[in-house]
Amino acid sequence: MDFRLSEEQEAIRAMALDFARDELAPHAIDWDQQKHFPVETLRAAAALGMAGIYIRDDVGGTGLTRLDAAIIIEALATGCPAIASFVSIHNMCAGMIDRYGTEAQRRQFLPRLLTMETLASYCLTEPGSGSDAAALKTRAVREGDAYLLTGQKQFISGAGESGLYIVMARSGEEGPKGISAFIVEKDTPGLTFGANEKKMGWHAQPTRAVMLDNVRVSAENRLGAEGEGFRIAMAGLDGGRLNIAAASLGGAEAAFDKALAYVEERRAFGRAIGEFQALQFRLADMATDLEIARTFLWRAAAALDAADPEATKLCAMAKRFVTDRCFAVANDALQLHGGYGYLADYGVEKIVRDLRVHQILEGTNEIMRLIVSRAIMGRK
Amino acid sequence: MTNMRSELKRLMHIVVCIKQVPDSAQIRVHPVTNTIMRQGVPTIINPYDLFALEEALKVRDYHGGEVTVLTMGPPMAEDALRKALTYGADRAVLLTDRHFAGSDTLATSFALSQAIAQIGKSFGTPDIVFTGKQTIDGDTAQVGPGIAKRLNLVQLTYVAKIASIDFSARKITVERRSEGGTQVLESKLPCLITMLEGTAAIRRGSLEDALRAARSEIVKWNAAEAGIEDMTKCGLRGSPTVVKRVFAPTPRAEKAAQIDTTEKTVRDVADELVTSIFTHQPALEHELSSSRSA
Ligand SMILES: Cc1cc2nc3c(=O)[nH]c(=O)nc-3n(C[C@H](O)[C@H](O)[C@@H](O)COP(=O)(O)OP(=O)(O)OC[C@H]3O[C@@H](n4cnc5c(N)ncnc54)[C@H](O)[C@@H]3O)c2cc1C
Ligand SMILES: Cc1cc2nc3c(=O)[nH]c(=O)nc-3n(C[C@H](O)[C@H](O)[C@H](O)COP(=O)(O)OP(=O)(O)OC[C@H]3O[C@@H](n4cnc5c(N)ncnc54)[C@H](O)[C@@H]3O)c2cc1C
Numbered sequence: 001m002d003f004r005l006s007e008e009q010e011a012i013r014a015m016a017l018d019f020a021r022d023e024l025a026p027h028a029i030d031w032d033q034q035k036h037f038p039v040e041t042l043r044a045a046a047a048l049g050m051a052g053i054y055i056r057d058d059v060g061g062t063g064l065t066r067l068d069a070a071i072i073i074e075a076l077a078t079g080c081p082a083i084a085s086f087v088s089i090h091n092m093c094a095g096m097i098d099r100y101g102t103e104a105q106r107r108q109f110l111p112r113l114l115t116m117e118t119l120a121s122y123c124l125t126e127p128g129s130g131s132d133a134a135a136l137k138t139r140a141v142r143e144g145d146a147y148l149l150t151g152q153k154q155f156i157s158g159a160g161e162s163g164l165y166i167v168m169a170r171s172g173e174e175g176p177k178g179i180s181a182f183i184v185e186k187d188t189p190g191l192t193f194g195a196n197e198k199k200m201g202w203h204a205q206p207t208r209a210v211m212l213d214n215v216r217v218s219a220e221n222r223l224g225a226e227g228e229g230f231r232i233a234m235a236g237l238d239g240g241r242l243n244i245a246a247a248s249l250g251g252a253e254a255a256f257d258k259a260l261a262y263v264e265e266r267r268a269f270g271r272a273i274g275e276f277q278a279l280q281f282r283l284a285d286m287a288t289d290l291e292i293a294r295t296f297l298w299r300a301a302a303a304l305d306a307a308d309p310e311a312t313k314l315c316a317m318a319k320r321f322v323t324d325r326c327f328a329v330a331n332d333a334l335q336l337h338g339g340y341g342y343l344a345d346y347g348v349e350k351i352v353r354d355l356r357v358h359q360i361l362e363g364t365n366e367i368m369r370l371i372v373s374r375a376i377m378g379r380k
Numbered sequence: 381m382t383n384m385r386s387e388l389k390r391l392m393h394i395v396v397c398i399k400q401v402p403d404s405a406q407i408r409v410h411p412v413t414n415t416i417m418r419q420g421v422p423t424i425i426n427p428y429d430l431f432a433l434e435e436a437l438k439v440r441d442y443h444g445g446e447v448t449v450l451t452m453g454p455p456m457a458e459d460a461l462r463k464a465l466t467y468g469a470d471r472a473v474l475l476t477d478r479h480f481a482g483s484d485t486l487a488t489s490f491a492l493s494q495a496i497a498q499i500g501k502s503f504g505t506p507d508i509v510f511t512g513k514q515t516i517d518g519d520t521a522q523v524g525p526g527i528a529k530r531l532n533l534v535q536l537t538y539v540a541k542i543a544s545i546d547f548s549a550r551k552i553t554v555e556r557r558s559e560g561g562t563q564v565l566e567s568k569l570p571c572l573i574t575m576l577e578g579t580a581a582i583r584r585g586s587l588e589d590a591l592r593a594a595r596s597e598i599v600k601w602n603a604a605e606a607g608i609e610d611m612t613k614c615g616l617r618g619s620p621t622v623v624k625r626v627f628a629p630t631p632r633a634e635k636a637a638q639i640d641t642t643e644k645t646v647r648d649v650a651d652e653l654v655t656s657i658f659t660h661q662p663a664l665e666h667e668l669s670s671s672r673s674a
Contacts, residue, residue, distance in 0.1 A: 011594035012587050015466060019584065049587035062587050072587070 003295065009071055012064070016075035019045060020250075024079025031080065031204040032350045035196070037161055038083065038204065039119070045087060046116035050076070053091050054239070055098045059110040066239050067301035070246040074294075077250025081354040082204040084250060088243035089157050093120035093166050096236045097183065100224040109164060109183065118163035122240075123153040123210055124233055130154075131367050133168075134176040134230055138212060140169035147171065147222070149182065149190075149215040155361070159208035160193040162186065167212070168229045181229035183221040190215040201353030238315045240362050242301050245322035248358045249293055252326035255333035255351045256286050262337055279336060286329045293322040313375035320368035323358040330355050392445030392547060393504040394436045395496055396469070397527070398429040400453055400460035401517040425460045428512025430467075432575035434582045435542055436510050437468050443547055446470040448499055448506075452480060452491055458598055465593035466585035473499060477602040482616030485518070489526025490613045495606040496531060508552070509572040513538060524574035534571040541579050545569075 005013065023041055031038055045051065053069040055061025064072075069091065077084035094113045097105055112118040129135040138151025149169050159165075165184040172178035184191060194209030224232050260283060263274035273279055300318035303311040334341035334348045341348045359365045374380065403424045408417045425433075436447045449464040451457050452475040461472035475495045483491065500506055509531070514521035528535035536554050543553040543564065550569040555562050557576055585593070603614060612618060637656060641649050658665040 006594075008591050008594040011462065011466065011590040014463075015585055015587060015590040022584075047586070048584060053587070064587070 003298075005071070009068060012068060013071050013075050015048070016050070016072045017078065019048065019050075020076050020079030020084075024076065024083055025254075028080040028083075028204070029344060029347050029350060032082070032201075032354075033203075033344060035203045037206055039116075039161065041083070042087065042090075042119070043116045045076070046114065050087060051090060051116045052094050052098075052110065052114040055091075055094055055110060055114065059098075059106055060114050061094075061098065061110070065301075065305045066242060067298060067305055069239070070242050070297055070301045073243045073246040074250040074253075074297075077247040078254045079250075080204060081247045081251035081351060081358075082202045084247040085202065085244060085354075085358070086158060086205045088240060088247060089122055090116065090120050091243070092236050092240040093122050093164070095239060096166060096181070096223065096232055099235070100181075100228070100232050101183075104220070105183065105223070113164065119158055119161055120164045120166065121156050121158040121162040121210075122233075122236070123156050123159075123165050123167040125153060125155050127152055127154045127209075131364055133233070134179065136168060136170060136179065138167065138169040140171040140180055140182065140217075142171065142219075143216075145219050147180075147182065147217050147219065149184065149212045149217055151212050153210040153212070155197070155207055156210045157202075157205060157207055159210050160196070160206055165191075165210065166223065167210075168233050169212075171226050171229075176230035177227050179229040179233075180226050181223040181232050182217045183223055184212075184215060184217055188215050188217070200356060201350070202357055237362055238304055238312055241315050241319035241368075242297065242304065244358050244362050245293075245297050245319050245326075248323045248326035248355050249290065249297060251351045251355050252293075252329040252333075253290060255330040255348050256283075256290060258346065258348055259283065259286075259333035259336040262340075266338070273336075282332060282336065286332055289325050289329055293325050297322050310375075313372055316363070316368040316371035316375075319363065320365045320372070323355070324365060327352070327355045327359060391504065392440065392443050392508075393506045394440060394445065394447045394508045394510065395499055395506040396429065396433050396436045396447060396449045396464070396510040397492055397496075397512075397523070398433065398449055398451050398460055398464055399426045399512070399515050400424070400451065400457045401426045401515055404516050423456075423459065425463060426512050426515045426517075428514065428575055428577065430582050431578035431580075432510035432512050432573070433464055433467060433469065434580050435573075435575060435578050436508070437583065438580060439508070439542060439545060440470075443545060445507075446503070448473060448503060450475065450492065450495055450499065452476070452483070452488060452495070461598055462593050462596075465596050466589050467583055468585065468589060471503065471599065472596065473599040473601060475601050475606055477614075479603055479611060479615045482619055483614070484619035484621035485520050485522040485526060486620060487614055487616075487618035489523045489530060490618060491603070491606070491608065492523065493527045493530035494608045495601065496527065498601070498605075498607040501607075505570070507547075507550075507569045509533060509570070511572070511574050513574050513576050521574070524572060528572035531572070534567050535574070536565060536567055536571055537574045538576055539573045540576045542573075 049062040052061035053064050053072055054066060057063040073084050073088050076087060094110060097109055113120055124133050126136050140147040140149050163186045167182045167184050168179050169182060170178050171180040190213040192211045197207045199207060263279055264272050266273045297318050300314040303314045330352045334352050337346055337348055340346050400423045402418055402421045406421050440447050447469045448471040449461055449469045450473045451460055455476055458474055461474055465472055475491060480491055496509060511524035525535055538557050539554045540557045541555040543555055545552045551566060552569055553566045556565050639649060639652050
């Protein structure tokens with residue numbers, strides 16, 4: 001086994017890093033401060049193939065692997081973790097349609113998603129059910145050749161701006177087996193949105209509640225079979241979690257690079273603070289943590305690509321470990337900046353705020369431990 | 381796209397010479413020895429060469445044909461060629477041979493002109509050869525004209541833009557920047573163009589382009605494979621120029637004024653700066669205050 005990227009992977013990484021450096025990083029602080037969602041920039045990324053990274057190429061997808069996707073999201077996050085994360089969510093939704101959709105659904109929806117003319121949102125969480133997602137209450141009642149969806153989704157990334165919503169709703173019994181997934185278009189009557197939530201980070205993308213009041217969805221827009229919705233939603237999350245971890249990794253790298261430069265510039269007690277061994281050791285630990293996080297993330301991504309039966313466990317391990325460790329690295333980078341780290345202009349506090357939510361969403365890190373412990377202890 | 385291009389009957393062939401140079405924005409001066417620290421400095425494609433490449437790609441996209449990028453350099457110069465392929469070049473040729481080491485502009489333009497002739501034989505005679513105006517490391521601006529002379533090509537230097545090409549009449553019109561304004565020049569093809577910073581934004585390669593570039597075979601030629609017979613014209617042997625010494629300009633006797641910023645607010649520092657400027661330029665203060673009151 002050799003731990004090097006292939007020439008192709010190096011090439012896509014370089015390309016995504018260039019994009020992050022030129023198109024994301026220079027604006028990241030501004031977008032955060034102005035709470036601006038840069039849709040045009042997302043479309044520019046899409047034009048380069050980043051909206052359908054692992055979508056099959058017959059509909060115009062880029063046809064890459066999960067490992068490739070993790071490499072690309074990591075690179076994008078060096079420019080802005082919040083934008084990289086939205087790219088990840090959009091890819092996850094497109095990936096669910098590519099994998100579980102009918103041919104007709106793939107041809108109807110994917111081309112628009114691949115250009116990001118239409119953005120996509122993932123709607124699982126509800127006000128009363130987050131971690132216990134299978135307890136969701138949004139109902140889907142069959143009526144002829146359609147379903148009527150009623151309920152509320154909470155914390156939906158991109159909501160209001162997205163044109164397409166993958167909504168998990170209860171079409172049958174209690175528990176996971178009674179859930180189906182639906183593709184809902186924005187202009188469908190009965191679909192409305194809450195206010196943009198005021199939040200700690202991820203200011204460059206909106207988060208809103210999504211209200212469904214007898215929203216009529218044609219049966220043709222059901223994704224997968226009836227009762228398959230929860231399984232589809234969870235399968236989507238396996239890859240999604242890798243990408244959220246990758247976004248933490250890229251963000252932490254950017255913070256680390258800033259700290260590395262800063263300790264050489266800043267002087268205290270008559271010397272550059274980088275001359276204090278305590279800080280040198282801190283940087284050494286941060287660099288080591290980043291290497292471990294990256295190596296393990298790639299391992300989990302490779303397992304998912306190989307359809308390894310352990311993949312779900314590995315993805316959960318990676319999400320928990322990488323997002324926790326990278327948050328700590330970013331926070332350390334802030335500490336090395338002293339008071340300046342706390343100022344918006346230096347861009348480090350923004351990264352810390354952005355990375356904090358990665359420990360919470362797409363399954364909290366406690367839920368990741370739940371998945372791992374179930375897998376290793378064989379319990380339900 | 382590629383298929384459409386190759387279906388056209390008479391294809392245009394454009395050669396772009398690119399050089400890998402250290403990213404001067406990232407070069408640091410050693411704080412103690414005051415020498416330039418080249419180690420670990422990332423390399424980039426010489427910026428003017430990128431404008432040349434963009435112009436070439438635009439011509440190709442419009443008229444059909446192929447763009448070949450060429451560089452002479454060490455094996456690691458392959459990175460620059462891969463990047464050019466990512467931007468959309470169709471073919472890349474790396475001219476590499478330890479006998480080229482130490483080339484000055486004379487030897488460089490000799491080797492490149494021989495390689496361009498060989499490219500002509502192997503892949504079709506070029507209609508346009510592009511170079512950058514000059515590099516950001518050697519800075520001589522001699523290589524382009526040197527190639528033109530050896531290949532007996534019309535040379536159009538300091539070009540900012542290609543205005544039009546009439547390929548069937550084998551004519552090209554360009555905008556050349558010169559002292560006193562812009563000249564619009566018409567010339568016959570084939571020709572050599574040295575490119576200024578262009579007017580077009582440089583395109584970005586997609587993921588697919590990056591993959592294609594990574595999968596592309598790069599043509600690698602040593603001196604013999606490039607058809608070079610006279611080795612006395614290559615490398616150190618073929619280079620009459622000797623760089624005897626590179627040095628940083630000696631600082632002038634007069635020292636820049638310094639403002640001590642420790643334990644001062646930004647406002648204090650700004651006040652002090654303005655006061656200091658006005659002390660040295662009393663006329664300026666007068667001018668500013670009178671224009672404000674006007
Ligand atoms: C600091 C420094 C000082 C130097 N001073 C001199 C000097 O005074 N005289 C001298 O003869 N040499 C000098 N050299 C060597 C010089 O860099 C090289 O001889 C030479 O290969 C190209 O000259 P240039 O970089 O000035 O190119 P320019 O003539 O400025 O380049 C014009 C264009 O030619 C093309 N081109 C140039 N080199 C290559 C290449 N290797 N492959 C493909 N295309 C290329 C590019 O399109 C480029 O934009 C110096 C080098 C350095 C690093
Ligand atoms: C900015 C942002 C964007 C989001 N985007 C989306 C989106 O696009 N789509 C979407 O569907 N959702 C989204 N979410 C929702 C997110 O996935 C949920 O917030 C998350 O799953 C946690 O659910 P909850 O908030 O209801 O917390 P709860 O489930 O109420 O958890 C509260 C605490 O209890 C812990 N806990 C719960 N159960 C257990 C257990 N069994 N053992 C141990 N600890 C437990 C949790 O880890 C947590 O610490 C987003 C959230 C945020 C903040």
